[in-house]
Amino acid sequence: MTAEILKNEFKTLPEADRAQIICGAMRELSPQALKALERQLRGVAHPEVPEDVWAGFEEAEDGWGIEICDERFERPPV
Numbered sequence: 001m002t003a004e005i006l007k008n009e010f011k012t013l014p015e016a017d018r019a020q021i022i023c024g025a026m027r028e029l030s031p032q033a034l035k036a037l038e039r040q041l042r043g044v045a046h047p048e049v050p051e052d053v054w055a056g057f058e059e060a061e062d063g064w065g066i067e068i069c070d071e072r073f074e075r076p077p078v
Contacts, residue, residue: 039054042054
């Protein structure tokens, strides 16, 4: 069975069955693949959020953030 046939058959299934298949398939993915999928899904779920914002979140999740140490943040001017 080809991927194209599977996709077409998948579309004919009730939503509950599609969800069950997707959950089962997700259990077979590696943690790295799950992370990539989650990032794709949140972009689809929130199309109003610009791509560069998601890129910033992903950098922070991957530990690419920097800590800003500046005394002006501790004692803001009044």
